[in-house]
Each structure stands twice: as structure tokens, then as C-alpha cells.
Amino acid sequence: MTAQTTAPTAPHSSNAHVDPAAQVAAAGFVPVQTRSERPHSFEPADFGAPTGREVNWKHTPVARLTGLFEVANPNDGVNYTFGAGEQYIAAPLAVGTAPRGEFFRGEDITAAVAWQGATEALHVHIPREEEVAEPILIAVEGRGADLRADAHIVIEALEHSVATVVLQHTGSVQYSQNVEIIARAGSQLTVISLQQWQDDAIHTAAHQARVDADAVLKHFVISFGGGVVRVNPTLELSGAGSEGYMYGLSYADAGQHLESQVYLHHKGAHTKGDVLYKGALQGQGAHSVWIGDVLIGADATGTDSYEANRNLVLTEGARADSIPNLEIETGDILGAGHASATGRFxxxxxxxxxxxxxxxxxxxxxxxxxxxxxxxxxxxxxxxxxxxxxxxxxxxxxxxx
Structure with missing residues (x-):
């Protein structure tokens, strides 16, 4: 773990005035305030099962996810088939085999569970300067609502390559998934995650992407189906001149919970980022959650960044939670902003x-x-x-x- 996660022991009672913040600081424990400060680990035990009070779980129906807090055994709840572009599926990656783990870090218990449960990672490999004409389609089909599966998928676009990868999820299953995306220098990569699950499917996913110098990544999260779908994308613009576009679309029906916690990190100079998520909701208990965090780092001079979330509530009984956050560590930027709006017709x-x-x-x-x-x-x-x-x-x- 990279940050302490256990609270200090409560002090003895006293009639004197007590400053809680001073107590916490004196004990050496500083609460996580921003997305960049969250702890990371590949060990599920380091996180422990969430209670729903944690900052990254308080909008999530934790009780419906308990089946995902342990490694799947047996790990056979999904079938994978490949459409156009199967020739770009490389040999699977064991833990410790590059490029698996080159950028990905577990940020919560389900990501750590998926890392441990996926003994071999699916590897999509786009060769240097290759331009792939048709989208590479990976169909993930759930085999049953009572079954479990863990997965780690690595999508790697080498220098100056061009490709589109579609992850299409159907059927029903309890599925923990990691997607590690590496867009190397000068590449142009589009990744689309399409959730068309049946109503009883449970799906948590951590998408983490690094975009190197002068590369462009477009990332889509489109969620229509599933009982609980929680896809949290992270995009780091690490190289100078890199660009990242994060788009999302959701349509929540009665009883559905559709969630995305988005993190855009401008790390390199002269980077450009755009985040736009839109959602519609209808029916009793329909619930969508969008949390958008943007960090413009100290070295990210010349940054141009904007994030927005828009929600349209179509009926009574539906609820949309929308929380944009912006953190800026340098004043030498072209522009940065955020917006959120939820309303009816x-x-x-x-x-x-x-x-x-x-x-x-x-x-x-x-x-x-x-x-x-x-x-x-x-x-x-x-x-x-x-x-x-x-x-x-x-x-x-x-x-x-």
C-alpha cells in the first residue's frame, strides 16, 4: 500500500477542547482528500471489504457487490470470442510478464481481486505503425448470474499505430475486470467498453490508461444493461503533446445502478483533455453516479482541459449523483473547467x-x-x-x- 489506511486509536476522553484535525495529524494519519492520494495495492486484504462509508464507495450499493470481494473459484463465468482483428490477440500475460502491470495499479478491492484472479491476462497487441482498418471486437458473454469471473485485459498500441478496440459485454455473470491501456508515442487508439448485460449481471471494472508523447486516446464507457455496473476509468496524459478524450453514455432503468468514477491526470506538458458523460434515467430506483476528477500536475504546463456531466431524468423515482472535481498544481495553463447539470425535460x-x-x-x-x-x-x-x-x-x- 502507498498510504496508511487504518485510523488512529481514539484518545482518552477529556473536558478540554479537542481539535479533531490536529489529533489526526498528530497521530500521523491524513485522510484521503483527492483521487491522486488514494492507496494502491494488488492484495485484496490491504483494502478489506468496503462498508459503504469510504469516499470511493459511498454512492455504490455495496451489498449487491459482496460476491466480487473474493477471487473467483472457479474462474469460468464468461466466454470470450473475437470478431474482426483476432490476429492482434497475442499470447496471454502471466503476472510479472510485461507489459502487464507496466501502468496498472489496484485502486480498490475489486481491482485487486481481478488482478489476483486473472492468472493470465488477455493481450491485444497493435504493432508499430500498423493501421487497423476494422474495429477489433472482443465479445465477453456471461454464462449465468450465479457464476463468477475475474479478468485482466491489456491493450497495447505501439508507436504510431492506429486502432479501435471494442469490448462488448452481454449475458449475465458476476464479473470483476481490469483493463490496462498503453498508447505509446504517436499512436491513435480508441477503446470502447459497451455494457449490454442482462438485468441481473454485476460488473465492476477498473480501466487505467497511459498516453505517451503525441499519442491520442479516445475512451468510451457505454452502459445500458446490468443490475450494477461500475466502470471506473483512469487516463494519464504522461507524454508531452498527448491528448485524451473520455466519453460516456448511460441509460438507467428501474432498479439499475450505473456508475463511473472518472480520473483524468494531466502529467506532461501541452496536453489536451476532454471529458463528457451523458445519462438518461427512468423508473423507480434507477440510479446513476458520475464522479469526475481532473488533476493538472505541476509539470503540466500549457494544459487545456474540460470535463462535464449531463443527466436527463425522465420519470419520478430516478436519481442521478454528479460530482465534478478539479485540482490544479500550476498556473501556466491554457484553460481548465468543469460543469455538471441534472434536470428534467x-x-x-x-x-x-x-x-x-x-x-x-x-x-x-x-x-x-x-x-x-x-x-x-x-x-x-x-x-x-x-x-x-x-x-x-x-x-x-x-x-x-
Whole structure:
């Protein structure tokens, strides 16, 4: 562990005034205040089972995740199949075999469990200067809601390569997953994680990416299915001139919990980052969580960064939690900002459409499609864009039924 995680022993009672902060500091324990200060470990025991009071678990239904707090045995809850680009699947990586672990560090218990449970990591290897025309598709199919699986996936784009990798999750399972992404100098990499699970699936994932000099990474988290889906992406812009774009789309139905804790770290000079997550919610108990942390480091001069989260609540009984955070360690930047908005339909938009002869139901449909399509169109894969737009239409039909 890189930070102390046990609280100090409580002092003896006294009638004198006590400063809790001074007590904590005197005991040598400093609470975790920012994302960059969180402890890291590959050992699940170092974290312990969360209680729901921890800063990174307090918005999560911890009781529904207890099956993921121990290594899967047997580890056979999913099947992997490969579409176009199977030739880029390299030999699996054991623990200690590069590039596995070159950048990834366990940040919570489920990431540590997945590291331990995945004795061999799937390795997607894009050779130097290779331009892959078709998306590399990795289909992950759950075999049953009562089954468990742990996984570690390494996606490595060598210098000046160009590729798109799609992780498509279907079926049902209890699944802990790590995705380690390395975009080496000058590469252009797109990674899309698509969650289309059945309603009883449980999925936690830690995506951690490093982007080297002059490389560009586009990262998408798109969650429509699953009972609890918690995909937390970390993107470090380590090299000078690197760029990172983090996009997310979620549509939560009754009883669903869809969560992403996003971390964008500007480490190198003249880096550019953009974060935009959008979500729609409908039905009793539908819940989405977005926590966005941006750190502009002391050496990240010339940085240009922005993060935003937008949520559209379609029915009563749905809830969206949205928490943006921005930490800046240098004043020599081009710009940085963050924004968050959660609300219902815009009455002016509805009035405008209805005044032109469009029914209220159709007007609401058009507003939602216009709101969410922005993310879909950034994918750059026409077939997948059509599939997702059809899925949104299906969701809208359910709320109007």
C-alpha cells in the first residue's frame, strides 16, 4: 500500500477542547482528500471489504457487490470470442510478464481481486505503425448470474499505430475486470467498453490508461444493461503533446445502478483533455453516479482541459449523483473547467416542438435522442452507432408504454 489506511486509536476522553484535525495529524494519519492520494495495492486484504462509508464507495450499493470481494473459484463465468482483428490477440500475460502491470495499479478491492484472479491476462497487441482498418471486437458473454469471473485485459498500441478496440459485454455473470491501456508515442487508439448485460449481471471494472508523447486516446464507457455496473476509468496524459478524450453514455432503468468514477491526470506538458458523460434515467430506483476528477500536475504546463456531466431524468423515482472535481498544481495553463447539470425535460424545447404540430410524446422522444446522440456520433463506427440508437429507441418506447 502507498498510504496508511487504518485510523488512529481514539484518545482518552477529556473536558478540554479537542481539535479533531490536529489529533489526526498528530497521530500521523491524513485522510484521503483527492483521487491522486488514494492507496494502491494488488492484495485484496490491504483494502478489506468496503462498508459503504469510504469516499470511493459511498454512492455504490455495496451489498449487491459482496460476491466480487473474493477471487473467483472457479474462474469460468464468461466466454470470450473475437470478431474482426483476432490476429492482434497475442499470447496471454502471466503476472510479472510485461507489459502487464507496466501502468496498472489496484485502486480498490475489486481491482485487486481481478488482478489476483486473472492468472493470465488477455493481450491485444497493435504493432508499430500498423493501421487497423476494422474495429477489433472482443465479445465477453456471461454464462449465468450465479457464476463468477475475474479478468485482466491489456491493450497495447505501439508507436504510431492506429486502432479501435471494442469490448462488448452481454449475458449475465458476476464479473470483476481490469483493463490496462498503453498508447505509446504517436499512436491513435480508441477503446470502447459497451455494457449490454442482462438485468441481473454485476460488473465492476477498473480501466487505467497511459498516453505517451503525441499519442491520442479516445475512451468510451457505454452502459445500458446490468443490475450494477461500475466502470471506473483512469487516463494519464504522461507524454508531452498527448491528448485524451473520455466519453460516456448511460441509460438507467428501474432498479439499475450505473456508475463511473472518472480520473483524468494531466502529467506532461501541452496536453489536451476532454471529458463528457451523458445519462438518461427512468423508473423507480434507477440510479446513476458520475464522479469526475481532473488533476493538472505541476509539470503540466500549457494544459487545456474540460470535463462535464449531463443527466436527463425522465420519470419520478430516478436519481442521478454528479460530482465534478478539479485540482490544479500550476498556473501556466491554457484553460481548465468543469460543469455538471441534472434536470428534467426543458419545457421551452417541448413547447417549441409542440407549437409546430408535434405531439408531446414525439417531442419528448426527439429531445432525448438529441441529448444522447451527441455521444453516439463520436464513436465513428456506423454499425455500432445504429445499434445504439435503436437501443435508445427501445428504452424510450418502454417509458412511454
Amino acid at each position: 426543458d419545457d421551452e424545447q417541448l413547447f417549441y416542438l409542440q407549437a409546430r404540430g408535434i405531439s408531446e410524446e414525439e417531442a419528448r422522444r426527439l429531445v432525448v435522442l438529441g441529448f444522447l446522440t451527441d455521444i453516439v456520433q463520436r464513436l465513428g463506427i456506423p454499425a455500432l452507432e445504429s445499434e445504439l440508437l435503436a437501443a435508445i429507441e427501445t428504452e424510450l418506447a418502454a417509458v412511454s408504454a
